[in-house]
Amino acid sequence: MTSIKTRKKLIEVALPLDKINEAAAREKSIRHGHPSTLHLWWARRPLAAARAVIFAQMVDDPASVPEEFPTPEAQERERQRLFRLLEQLVQWENTTNEEVLESARREIRRSWARHCLGAAAARLSDDEIVAAINAGRMPALPGFHDPFAGGGALPLEAQRLGLETYASDLNPVAVTINKAMIEIPPRFAGYEPVGPLPPGERQATLHADWSGAKGLAEDVRRYGAWMRAEAEKRIGHLYPRVKVTSEMAADRPDLKPLVGQKLTVIAWLWARTVKSPNPAFADVDVPLVSTFILSSKAGKEAYVEPIILGGRASRPPQVAGETPALPGTPALPGYYFTVKVGKPPESAKNGTKLARGANFRCLVSGAPIGDAYIKAESLAGRMGERLMAIVAEGPRGRVYLPPTEEHERIARSAQPLWKPDQPMNRDTRDLVSGRGYGFFTWADLFTPRQLVALTTFSDLVAEAIEKCRRDAIAAGLPDDGVGLDASGTGALAYAQAVGVYLAFAVDKGANYWSSLCSWHSGRDTVTSTFGRQALPMVWDFAEANPFSNSSGNLLSGCEQAAKLLTNLKSPSNGLALQSEAQSQTVSHNKIISTDPPYYDNIAYADLSDFFYVWLRRMLKPIFPGLYATLATPKTEELVATPCRHGSREKAETFFLEGMTQALENLARQAHPAFPITIYYAFKQSETESDGTTSPGWETFLEAVLRAGLAITGTWPMRTEYTGNLKKATNALASSIVLVCRKRAADAPVITRREFLRELNATLPEAMEEMINPGGAGVSPASGNSQDGRALRHSPVTPVDLSQAIIGSGMAIFSRYAQVLEADGTPMTVRTALQLINRFLTEDDFDYDTQFCLHWFEQHGWATGKFGEADVLARAKATSVDGLREAGLVAAGKGEVRLLRWPELPAKWSPKTDSCASVWEALHQLIRALNQGGESAAGALLARMPSRAEPIRALAYRLYTLCERRGWADDARPYNELVAAWSGIEQVAGAARVAYSQMKLDV
Template identity: 60%
Template sequence: MTHPIKSPRKLIEVALPLDAINKACAREKSIRHGHPSTLHLWWARRPLAAARAVIFAQMVNDPGYQQGGGFKYGKNKKDAAIERKRLFKIIEDLVLWENTTKEEFLEPARAEIRRSWREVCELNKGHPQAAELFNPDKLPALHDPFAGGGAIPLEAQRLGLEAYASDLNPVAVLINKAMIEIPPKFAGRPPVNPAAVKRGESSATWKGATGLAEDVRYYGAWMREEAQKRIGHLYPPVEITAEMTKERPDLKPLVGQKLTVIAWLWARTVKSPNPAFSHVDVPLASTFILSSKEGNESYVVPIVEGNQYRFTVKIGTPPQGAGQGTKLARGANFKCILSNVAMEGDYIKSEGRAGRMGGKIVAVVVDGPKGRIFIEPTPAMEVCAKSAKPSWSPETSLPDDHRNFWTFNYGITTYGGLFTLRQMEAMTTFAEIIGEARTRIRVDALATGMDDGVCLDKSGEASTKAGAVAYAEAVSVYLACALGRASDYWTSLATWEPGGGFVAHGFTKQAIPMVWDYAESNPFSDGTGNWEQTCVSWVVRVLQNFTPAAGGLCNQADATRQSFSKDKVVSTDPPYYDNIAYADLSDYFYIWMRRSLRSVFPELFSTIAVPKMEELIASPHRHGGNVKAESFFLNGMTEAMRRISNQAHIAFPISIYYAFKQSETKAEGGTSSTGWETFLEAVFQAELSLCGTWPVRTERVNRSVGIGTNALASSIVLVCRKRPSDAPSISRREFIRELNSVLPEALDEMTKGSGEERSPVAPVDLSQAIIGPGMAVFSKYAAVLEADGSPMSVRTALQLINRFLAEDDFDADTQFCLHWFEQFGWGIGESGVADGLARAKNTSENGLVSSGVIFWKGGKTRLLKWAEYPTDWDPRTDLRLPVWEALHQLIRALKQGGESASGALLAALGGKAEAIRQLAYRLYTLCERLGKAEDARAYNDLITSWTGIESAANSVPKPADPQGTLFER
C-alpha cells in the first residue's frame, strides 16, 4: 500500500507581493555599509530581500486549502484572499532593509513558518517516513548547492532554518563559512582582546556576532601597526618645500609640513614609437583631470622639455582636452606625448608582450590640513615605489580568455602582474601577519579562560568544542576577508575617481579589464583605500549585523555529484550558462586566501588554483568550442537538477533563480536564447515540473555596463516540484489546446490589482512571468509528442507560448515594442529592463537596434518616434522589417508626404497591410486608455486615411523584388 505525501500548495506557487519585493530589491542595491555583500566581493549576488521573501513564501502554506472531509483545496476565496493579504503584509515588512535585524518583524515570519510546518506534519501523521521527514518539533533545514555569495542560506538562517551551503568554488565556500557557519558558533561571546577585557563589559553587551566583530577591529588595527613597522618606509610622507611653491603659490602656508600620501596616481607607459624618442617611456593616460568637483577643480599639465617630460598640477577649470589625456580614441589608441605620433592598439600590445610596459607617477594625492591636495610627483617617489622587494609573487597564469580577461594581450599574463612591486609587498606582508595574529588571538583567548578546543575545520556542528583555537581561526577568516578587500584596492586595476575624489576598486566589472591609469593607495593613511577604514571596518560593520537564529554548515562539493539527506528544502541560484567565469575570476582572491588560511583549511586550499574543469558553466575556451561547452553545461546541469529533484524535501517546492542575457541566434522558428533554453531543458530532463515563475528585480540596472554581459533587471524565480513517475504524454495539438485553456486565466490572474489576492505583475515583466504557466503545462507531462512521434523541444514549447502571448501574429520585435510602449511610452527606460523584456519576447536589444525601432546607449533604451525614422527607407531592401517599423514609417510618410507617399510605401510592404492596420487600431486603443491623446491622434489619422492610402497603393505598379520573394516576413 502506497502512502502519498500530502503537500499543501505553498504561497510561492500561488501569489507574491512582487511590487513590494521589487522595490525593496531595488533599494537594497544602493545599500553598502553593513550589507553582507561588502564582506567579500562575489559576482551576481541575489538581494537579501528577494531571498528572504522567496524562502518565506516557499515554506508557508497558501491559504487556499482547507482540511475537512479529507485533504483538499477549495477554501472560501474571500477568506483566502484576506489571509493572503495578511501574509503579504508580513512579506512587505520582512523585505525592508531597515527591518533586516529587527526581531519584531522576523519573529512573526518565523512563527508563520512553524505554523505551516505543523499543519504539514499533522496532514502526514502516520506516514511511514513521518519520523524522518515530518517532525513537528524540528523545522526542515534549507540547502543551497550553488551557494555562491551566500545570500540564500544567510536568509534561511535569519528565518530560523538551519542553513546548509555548498559550492565547488573554495572562495564561495569561505564566504559562506564567514556568513553562516562561524557566527552561530560564537554568537553572544564577548571579545578576547586585552583592551575589551580590561573594559570589563558584561556578556549581555555582546549580542550576536558583535564580540567577534570587536576582535576583528582590534586585531586588524594591530596588524596595521605591525605592517607599518616592516614596510612603512615604502610609504613616506611628502614634505612641502619652497621649491614646490614656485608654480603652486597655494602651497606656501604648508612649507615645511610633512603630509601623508593618500594615493599615487600612475599612468602605464610604453616606449615612444618615434625613433627620435624610442628610449623614452611615454604615458598612456586616459585623463589628466584630478578633480572635477565644482569649486575644487584640479588637473595635470604635461611639460615637454627636449626629449623629456614632466607633470605639474594646476588648480582651476581644466582646459579643453584635459579629460582625454594622451588618448586618441576609444580602446588602446594613444599619442606620444613628445612627438604626437599615434600609438595604436597593436603597437601597445606588442610593447606589453615584449616586457616594455611600465608606469610613471602623474600626480600625488596628499592629506592636507583642510582636505585633499594634489601635488606633482618627484623622481624620488618612483625610486621609492620601485625599491620594494616582495618575498613572494603569485605566478598563477591568467586564462587566455579575451572575453573576460583583457590584460593578457598586453603582456600581463599572471595574477602577480596585476600588482605593482609595492602593492605586492604590502599584500604579502599583511597575509603573513594574519598568521601571526591568529597565534596572538589564541593566547589572548586562553587568557580569558576559554578552553583550547579543536580547530575550526574539525569542529563540524559541535559548537561546544569551538574553543580558543577555533576562535583564533575564526577571527583570522575575517581578517582574510579584509585582505580580500585590500586586494581589490591595492592593485593596478584600481582607478582614481575625479568626480568623487576616491580610489575606485578594481572589480567594477565581471571581468579583469585593462586599466591605463591606476591609483596606488597608501595602506597606512586615513584616506581612501587604507587598511583600517576601507578593509577592516567594512568587514566589522557586516559582522555587527549578524544575529543568527539557527546554525549553519558549509562545505566544498560538486553539485553534480553531491548527496544530501531528504529532510532539506532547496533554494538555489545556479550559474548562468556562460555569463560569468566564476572560477577564473576567483583565482584573483584565492591566491591570497590560500596564503593566509591554508593552515586553517588545508583541504579547501589544497589546490594551487580554483577548480576549473568541473565548474558548471558553458566556457568555450575551456571545453573546446561552443557546441562542446553547451553539451557540458546541459549534461552537468541536468545531473545537478536531477539530484536536487530526487533529494529535496518532497513536501516543499524547489525554488531556482535564473537570469540570463539573451544572445540572439538565427534558427528555424525565430530567435532563441541558448543559455535560457538549455537551462530549462536541464530542468525538464531532471523530471522537474514548473509550477510558477516570478520575475524578481535582483539586478542593478544602473551598474557599470561592463559588469554586465549579464545586465538584466530581473532574475526569474522558477518554482518546481518533482514530476510524477507515471506522468502521461500528450500530442502537440492537445498541448496547444491546453495552453489556450490555461493561459488566458493565468494572464487575468497576473493583471489583477493589489486590492485582490495578488499584486499585479508589471507589464514589462508580464511576458516573462506567464512563461511559468505555459511551461507548467509542458513540464507536467513526460513528453509532448510532435506529429512524427518525436518529443517536442523546450525551444518549440517556448515559441508556442510566446505566440499566445503576442495575442496576434505580430513579430517578436513588434511584441517587444508594444509592451515597452505600454510601460514607458516614448520615455527612457533602463537597458537591463529592456533586455529582460526582449528575452521574454524572443528577440534581443542588438536585434531591435538593427531593426531600427529603438535607441540604446549608455544603459538607457527608448523607442524611436515616427519623426526619427529615416526618410530614405526602402522596405524592399530591409532584411529585418517588424510591423512596428512599417507602421511608424507609414505615419511618417503620411505626415510628411500625404496619402500618396504612404500609399507608395504600403505598396512596397506587400502582405503586411492587414497587420499594420491591426497594430494601428491596437495602439490607438492603448493610447486612449493611457491618456496619450497626441499619440492616439497619429494612429487615428492613419486609420481614418487608410482607404485613401490603400487606393494610392493600388495605383502603384508592383515593385520588383530584389530578393526574389514576396515581402511577407
C-alpha cells in the same frame, strides 16, 4: 506522523512581486552591515529576494488549506495577510527586526505542522507547535541546503528564517565566505571580546551587550587595529606623506595655505609606458593614458598636464625640499607631468588614447601606438610605469599634487620577499592575461610595493591569531588545542575565527591594492579591481595607500566585517562545506533554493584565484583541506567555458550533462513537501538572430527537464546590480526564479496538437491574471486594489510579463514525459519556447511591434536599461540588435529607447522594406501626415493596403494608452491620425485606382 498530501505553497500561486523587486533594487545601494561588504563574490542575490523566495516556498497558499479557509473570500483575505507580512519581511530595515522575523518563522512552523498533522494543526497555537517539536511529538523543521552557495545570500536568509542551514560549493573562496556568515557566528554567539582596547579608546560601559556575534565583531576591530599599527612600524616608510612645497604652489593658489604641510597620500596615480615606436624617440618611455582628468566635480576640477621638453635628456627643475636624485639616476627624458586646477582642456579628456582598446599616440612624436606593438612590448617585458600625480588628504577634501622623484624612488625601492607566482589562465578573455599584455602570474597584477604590503598584512594575520589565542586563554577560554576546522569552541578556534575575518579584510584590501585599480574622477576615489566580472586592462592605475582613511585602507575592511557580524543574530546553526553539486548528499530531505552558474556568464574559478592565492597564504593553517591545492578547482566547475573543453559545442555538452546530473541529484533528495526554487539570469550577448531564446537559457531549461523536474512557475526578480561601472554596459536587471517539483513517475506522453490545445486553453487566462490580478467575482472587502478587487499578486509589469508567462507554458510542457512532434520525435525546449512565445500577447501584431508596444507601455519615449529590453525582446521572439537594424530603437551605453516618428527616414518605402513592422508603418504614416498632410499619408497607405487595419488598431491602442497615462503630447499624433483616417483612406483608395490604371507596381 499522519500521511498528508502535498500542499501548494504561496510561491506556486501568488507573490507581491513589485514590493519584492522594489526592496531588492533598493538594497543594492546599501553597504553598511550588508554581506556584500564582507568579501567580493559575483552575481549575489539580494537578501530581500532570497528571504521572500524561501519564505514563500515554505508557507502554504491558503487555497491549499480549505479546512481553515473554506471559501475563496477567506482564502484571499489570508493571502493578503501573508502578502503584508512578506512586504514587511523584505525591507532592509527589518533584516534584524526580531518581531518581523519571528512572525515569518511562526508562519513557516504552522505550514510545517499542517504537513505533519493535517487538520489537527489548526487547533494548535505556535507555542504548542514548538513544544510538540521539542518533545519529539512532531518532526523538527527540515534543514535548508544551497548546493551552489556562492556568496551565501540564500543560506544566510534561510538561517535568519530559523532553519538549520547547509551551504556547499566547489569553490574554496565561496565556502569560506559561507563559513564566515552562517557557521562561525552562531558558534561563538555571546562570547565577550578578549583583545585589549586600541590606544586612545575607552570602554563605554562596564556591562556592554555582547549578544550574538558582537563580541567577535569587537575583536575583529581590535586585532585589526593592532595589525595596522604593526604594519605601519614595518612598512610605513614605503608609504610616506607628501610635502607641499612653495614650488608646487607657485601657480596654484589652492596650495598656498598648505605650503610646508605634510599630507597623507590617498593614492599614487601611475601611467603605464612603452618605448616610443618612433625611431627618433626610441629611448623614450611614453605614457599610455586613458584620461588626464583627475577630478571632474564642478568647481573642483583638476587634471594632469604633460610638459614636453626640448631636449630628450632634460628633466624638470628640482623641486625645493625634494630628496636629491641618487647618483647614477637617469634624467627624466622627453617630458614630465604637472597638475593643474580649473576647467581642463578638451585634449585632457582622452589622455593619449586614440580609440578603444590598446590604441594610443606617442606623447612626444604624435605617432600612433597600436595594439600589436603594445602587446609585443609588454610580452617582452618592456612595459613600465611612471608616476603621474599624487592624491592627498587635505583639510577640505582631495588635494592633487604633481609627482616627485622622491615618491617614485621610494615606490621602486620595495622588494617583496614572497609573491603569488601561480600562473593565470591565458586562454580566457575574462582575465587580463588573456589579452596578451605580459601578465603571466597573479603576482604580475601587483606593484612591488603592493606585494610587500600584502605579504606583510598576510603574515600579521597569523601573528594576530596567536596573540588572540593567548589573550583568549587569559580571559578564561579553554586551551584545548581544537581548531576551527574541527568544530572547536575554545581559545584556538576563537582566535582562528577572528583570523578569518582579518584575512577577509586583507583580501578585500587586495581588491584595492592591485595595478588594475583606476582613479574615478567623478567620485574622487580609487575604484576596486573588480569593477565588473572580469579583470580588464587598466592603463593609468591608482595605487591606494593602505594607511590612509580612504578607499582601500585596511581598517575599512575590518570595520565592514565587524558591522556585518553585529547584524547577525542567527537563531540556528549552519555548516559550510566544499562539495560538487553533482555528487553531494547534503540535500537529503532538505529544503532547496539555489543559484547555479549561468552557462558561461562568469568565470568564477578563474576570477576567484585572484583572492585564493592570498587566502591560501593566510588560511591554509586553519582549513588545510579547503586550501590544499595551489588554485581553485577548474575541471569540475559547471560553466560552459570553451577554452577548457576545446569548443563551444563540447562546453555546452559538458554544462548540460553536468547541470542535469546536479539537478537530478537535487530532485532525488529534496524534501517532497516543498518545491525547489532555482535562480537563473540571462546574458544578453547570447541573443541569436531569431531572437527566440539564448543558448544558456535553453540549455539550462533542458537540464531542468532532463532532471525530471516540472516547472510550476517562473517569477522575474530584480536581482542584478546595474550601478557604478555597469551603468555603461548592457547589464541585465532580472533573474528568473524557477519554481520546480519532481515530475510524476507515470507522467503521460502527449502530441504537439494536444500541447497546443492546452496552451490555448491556459495561457490567455494566465496572462489576464498576471495583468489584472484578482479578476472579477471576489468580495471587495477581501482585497486591497484601488477598484476594490482582491489582488492575488501585484500586477506584473510589461517588461516582466513576457518572462513570467513562460512559466505557465513550461508548466504544461514539463508535466509530461514527452511532447511528440508529428513525425514522432520529442519536441525540443527551443520549439516549446517558440510556441509559448506566440501566446505572449493578445495582439496579432508582428514580434517587433509587440516589443515596441510593450516597451512603450513601460517607458514611453524615455530610455530604459538594455537588460530589460533584452529580456522583453527575447520573449517577443526578436532581439535588440534586430530592432536597431530595423530603425525602431536607438541602443548604446547600456540604454535603449524607441525612435520617435520625426527620427524615421523620410524616403522609406513599404516596397523596399517588405518586412516592415506595423509599428514602423504606423509611425511612418504619422510622419507623412505631419509633413505632407492627408494626401501624402494616403499615398503611403495605398502602398500597403493589407496593413491598414493593423495600423489603425495600433493607433487606437496607443492613443488610449497615452490618454490613460496622461501623456497628452504623446497622444496627439495618434489622435490626429485616427481623426484623419477617413480622409487618408479616401486618398489611398483613389491612389490605388490610379496605380492600377497606370499598371504601376507600388
